[in-house]
Amino acid sequence: MHHCTVTLESPLPYHAPSSHPIFSPPLHPRHFILPFSPPKTGGLYHHHHSVFTCKGIQLSVPSHGSASLVPSNGNGAAIHDWKLRSVGLKSIDVATLGNLCVDIVLNVPKLPPRSREARFAYMQELSKSPPDRKYWEAGGNCNMAIAAARLGLHCATIGHVGDEIYGQFLLDVLREERISMAGMSEDDDIVDSSSASYETLLCWVLVDPLQRHGFCSRADFSKEPAFSWMSKLSGEVKVAIKQSKILFCNGFGFDELSPGLIMLALDYAVDVGTSIFFDPGPRGKSLMTGSPEERQALRHFLKMSDVLLLTSDEAESLTGIGNPMLAGKELLKNGIRTKWVIVKMGSRGSILVTMSSISCAPAFKVNVIDTVGCGDSFVAAIALGYIHKMPLVHTLAIANAVGAATAMGCGAGRNVATLDKVTELMRASDINEDDEFWSELVKDLNTEEITFLSKMVINGRNIQVNHIALQKVVSELLPKLENSWLEGKVAS
Numbered sequence: 491m492h493h494c495t496v497t498l499e500s501p502l503p504y505h506a507p508s509s510h511p512i513f514s515p516p517l518h519p520r521h522f523i524l525p526f527s528p529p530k531t532g533g534l535y536h537h538h539h540s541v542f543t544c545k546g547i548q549l550s551v552p553s554h555g556s557a558s559l560v561p562s563n564g565n566g567a568a569i570h571d572w573k574l575r576s577v578g579l580k581s582i583d584v585a586t587l588g589n590l591c592v593d594i595v596l597n598v599p600k601l602p603p604r605s606r607e608a609r610f611a612y613m614q615e616l617s618k619s620p621p622d623r624k625y626w627e628a629g630g631n632c633n634m635a636i637a638a639a640r641l642g643l644h645c646a647t648i649g650h651v652g653d654e655i656y657g658q659f660l661l662d663v664l665r666e667e668r669i670s671m672a673g674m675s676e677d678d679d680i681v682d683s684s685s686a687s688y689e690t691l692l693c694w695v696l697v698d699p700l701q702r703h704g705f706c707s708r709a710d711f712s713k714e715p716a717f718s719w720m721s722k723l724s725g726e727v728k729v730a731i732k733q734s735k736i737l738f739c740n741g742f743g744f745d746e747l748s749p750g751l752i753m754l755a756l757d758y759a760v761d762v763g764t765s766i767f768f769d770p771g772p773r774g775k776s777l778m779t780g781s782p783e784e785r786q787a788l789r790h791f792l793k794m795s796d797v798l799l800l801t802s803d804e805a806e807s808l809t810g811i812g813n814p815m816l817a818g819k820e821l822l823k824n825g826i827r828t829k830w831v832i833v834k835m836g837s838r839g840s841i842l843v844t845m846s847s848i849s850c851a852p853a854f855k856v857n858v859i860d861t862v863g864c865g866d867s868f869v870a871a872i873a874l875g876y877i878h879k880m881p882l883v884h885t886l887a888i889a890n891a892v893g894a895a896t897a898m899g900c901g902a903g904r905n906v907a908t909l910d911k912v913t914e915l916m917r918a919s920d921i922n923e924d925d926e927f928w929s930e931l932v933k934d935l936n937t938e939e940i941t942f943l944s945k946m947v948i949n950g951r952n953i954q955v956n957h958i959a960l961q962k963v964v965s966e967l968l969p970k971l972e973n974s975w976l977e978g979k980v981a982s
Contacts, residue, residue, distance in 0.1 A: 580764075582670075583643035584873050585734035586631035587755055588743035590649035591691040591707070592656045593629035594621055595901060598696045601704035606711065613706040616694055620655060627903035628663040629693055633866035634738060636667045637892060637906045641874050641971075646670040646730050648755075649746070650717050652689040660690060663904065672730040674720055674747075691716050691746060709745040716746045723754050731755065732762040736873050739766065739791065741773025749787035760794055760827070765876070768795040769869060774804050792821065797830045797876065799869055805833050815931055818843030832872060832886075834865060837922060840890055841931075842882050848935070850928060851886035851943040852921040854894040863902025868893035878970075883941050887963050888971075891916050913971055916964045921945055928955075 602612040628636065635645045647669060651657035664671055675688075694706040709716045723731075731737055737759045743752055759766055768791045770777065777788040792798065792808070798821055800808070805817040818831035822845055831843045839852040871892040875885025895907030895915050923945055932940055932955060944957040 579733055580735045581644065582646045582730065582734040583877055584635070584638050584736045584738055584870070585646040585648055585672075585730050585764075586635050587737055587739045587752070588649045588674075588747045589630035589740060589745070590632060590647060590651055590660060591630040591693050592660055593627045593693050593695050593901075593903065595625050595627065595695040595697065596621060598698055598704075601696055601698050601702060602706060609706060610711050613694060613708070613711075616706070617692070623659070626656070626659055627901060627905070628660055629903060630691075630742060631738070631740070631866070632660070632663065632669075633863045633902040633906055634870050635664070635669045636904065637863075637867040637870035637896070638873055639667050639669050640907070640909055641870060641892070641912075642909075643870070643874060643877070646672060646734065648672045648674060648727055648730055650674045650690075650720070654689055656692060657690040667904070670730075672724075672726050674717075674724060674727055707745070715744065715748050718748055720747060720751055722751070723758060727755070728758060731759050731764055734759075734764050735877055736765045736767055738769075738869065738873070740769040741771040741777060744773060744777065744784060744787070749781070749783040753787050753790055756790060756794060765796040766791070766794060766827070767797045767799065767869065767873065767876075768792075769799040769865070770804060770808070771865070772804075774800070775807055778807070792824065793826045793828075795825070796827055797832065797872065798825070798828060799832045799834065799865075799872065801865075802833055802835050805831075813931060813934065814841060815843060815848055815935060818848075830876070832889075834868060834893075838924065838927060839922065840868070840886050842886055844882070847882065847939040847941065848932075849882040849886055849941045849943075850931075851883060851890050852923050852928075853890050854915055854918075855920045855922050856894045856898050856915065858897045860900050861897055863906050864893040864896045866902065867896040867906050880967075883943050883958050884963050884967055887943055887960070888912070888916070888967055890921075909971060913968060916968060916971075919945070919960050919964055921960060 596616075602609045631647060631649070635647050639645045645668075647664060649671070650673060651660050661671065691709060692707060696704040696706065698704075737755070739752065739756070756766060770788065770791070774788070777784045779785075780788075802814045802817075805814050805821070806812050809817040809820045811817040811820055814833040814835065818833055818841065821831045822828050822843060829844065833841050833843070835841070835853075837853050839850065841851075842849040868889045871889035872885060874880075875882075875888065880888075891912050892907050895911040896902070896905075898911065898915075899905045899907070921943070928942065940955045942955045942957050943960055943963060945960050
């Protein structure tokens with residue numbers, strides 16, 4: 491869910507189906523949807539079983555109940571050695587944890603009232619009949635997964651969707667975008683599938699005539715996470731985490747999953763060598779002052795994540811340090827596994843802090859239509875650079891471009907940046923340079939190697955900073971991005 495105020499020119503437009511191949515007809519939402527390496531053609535579908543291919547292995551997945559990753563030998567017996575052989579493969583680039591929801595964007599005469607009771611009644615009234623599908627959009631962590639898939643990464647989402655029309659819509663969108671899904675619920679979970687607590691999470695995004703926004707979700711009116719009935723990681727979820735190079739988590743995941751379950755996923759990822767990306771987002775502040783379990787989970791993420799992603803305000807809230815470079819250094823110092831701290835500064839740009847260096851990249855100049863989904867798109871490109879070991883300033887440059895390309899559109903979900911938009915923006919190479927702002931940030935630093943992305947490199951401009959020409963970075967990135975479009979992957 492998105493709990494921030496943005497400006498929209500209009501509600502989300504209806505989108506025709508993606509040009510990506512659809513894997514198969516709809517499945518039960520609790521199924522683990524494969525493949526991790528998407529086939530060029532759609533999967534086969536039968537009345538009783540859906541058959542997919544994963545790395546040359548045929549999986550027989552029952553079309554009712556909870557799916558298993560273990561193929562059948564024809565009489566129901568499981569072939570367990572397949573699972574043992576396959577789980578060591580890191581065939582998924584990025585998996586997202588939780589925060590799967592459907593955004594419903596509506597024009598309303600006025601925003602919902604402020605009081606909790608009145609807002610709840612307002613949401614209940616909205617929920618009585620589904621609005622036209624043209625107002626539906628995939629939300630939450632789907633934004634990051636879609637952006638990453640469009641950059642050529644193999645993506646999976648881990649979470650829960652219900653059996654109703656919204657859950658089916660979300661699954662359809664993920665298939666169209668070539669994203670697999672691991673359902674978290676199992677048959678022995680104690681919950682009635684017809685109850686409201688089982689249903690797909692909806693986020694009502696309400697736009698008044700002045701283009702102001704309000705947000706409503708059932709998670710806003712409960713002390714417990716929306717899916718608090720989940721208490722353990724299923725075998726399918728463990729396989730997905732183990733096969734992933736990166737597990738992405740954000741603060742909004744706590745609206746759905748209990749802190750204990752989220753920490754189980756974090757610890758398991760650490761055990762199996764999967765890198766952790768964590769973006770606390772606006773929920774970071776409430777987690778800092780939340781329940782003992784929430785505070786413990788936040789501390790655990792800050793120590794055990796490989797990559798932390800924050801806005802400058804969020805970095806200051808967590809450290810008490812106003813300078814984002816120094817705040818990044820503090821977060822690195824307090825971390826156990828932390829390799830990168832990335833601070834997003836909106837129209838200023840972004841920085842990437844390591845123990846030995848700081849990289850800086852000004853933002854691209856664009857006509858901003860809507861900032862929803864920009865941060866998620868940015869993270870997707872950071873994952874791309876991390877996996878393929880790109881130079882740090884190159885990673886920031888492409889991340890800024892992907893975030894900016896999303897800002898040029900309207901809304902998130904299938905409206906996030908396409909690769910065509912990203913490459914077009916990078917070719918234009920128009921960045922928002924502000925030497926005075928950046929000089930102020932680096933004046934208190936004297937030991938780190940500082941690399942700065944510049945439109946022009948002028949000798950002697952700043953002896954403390956190593957300037958890298960934007961045109962050089964773009965000329966090196968564009969061939970890789972174009973190859974990713976043609977080949978379905980980004981060359982290392």
